[in-house]
Amino acid sequence: MSITDSATMLRRNVKHTMRDPVVLFNAILFPIVMMFMFVYVLGDGFDVGGGDYIDYAAPGMIMLALCYGMGATATAVNSDMTKGIINRFRVMNISRGAVLTGHVVSTVVRTLIGMAVIVGVAFAMGFSPAASFPQWLAVTGILALTVVAVTWLTIAFGLAAKSPESAGFFAVPLIMLPFFSSAIIPAEKMGPGIRQFAEYQPFTPIIETVRGLFAGTPSTGSTLAAIGWCVGIGVIGYVWSLDKFTKRV
Secondary structure (H helix, E strand, O other): HHHHHHHHHHHHHHHHOOOHHHHHHHHHHHHHHHHHHHHHHHHHHHHOOOOOOOHHHHHHHHHHHHHHHHHHHHHHHHHHHHOHHHHHHHOOOOHHHHHHHHOOOOHHHHHHHHHHHHHHHHOOOOOHHHHHHHHHHHHHEEEEEEEHHHHHHHHHHHOOOOHHHHHHHHHHHHHHHHHHHOOOOOOOOOOOHHHHHHHHHHHHHHHHHHHHHHHHOOHHHHHHHHHHHHHHHHHHHHHHHHHHHHOOO
C-alpha cells in the first residue's frame, strides 16, 4: 500500500512540475544559461591552471543544476503542509509517509535529468572528459548520493518553514553555497576568509571528486570527504524531516 501511495504521490508531483515552467527553468534552463555566461563571457578571465575552462566549469555547473531546483521542492512540501492537502490525503486513507517519499523521488528524478542535460550541453561546448567507464559510474553514484542528501535537507527546510514563501527563502543559502566553492574558480585563488570557507564547505569536495573523476585522476581524500558530507547531510535532513513531519501531522 505504501509503495502504491508513493507512486501516486510521485505522479502527482511530476504533473505539478510539468505544469510549472518556473520550476523547469530553475532546474534545467537557468544552469545552462549560467554555464554559457561563465564559459563564453567570463571564462577567459579565470586562471584555472591550464586546459579549457569548460572542463573545469562543468562539475560546478552540475552542482548549480542541483541547487537551483531545490527552492521549488521546499515550497511544494510546505504548501502540502499548510494548505490542507494532508487532511485530504488522510480522508483518502493515503499513507502519510508517501507524501515525503513522493517529493524525494520526484526531486531526485528531476534533478538527475537536469544534470544529464547540463552534461550534454557541456559536451556540445567542447567538454572532453578522460574518465573511464567505471569512473563515469562513480560520477553517477556520487551525484545521486548528493541529490538524495540535499533533497532530504531541503524537505526539512520546507517542513520547518511557516509559509511557502519563507520555505523558498530557506533554500536561498543552499542555492548560493556553490558560488562560494570551487565550482567557478579554484579555492586557492580566492581571498582570505572566503578561501578557507570554500575549502571546508561541503560542495567543494563533492565538486572536486566529480572533477577528478572526469579528468581520470580521482582523489581519495576528496572522495571520502564528499561521501562523508553526503551521508551527514542526508542523515540530518532525514531525521529532521521525520521529526517535523510527525509533529505537523
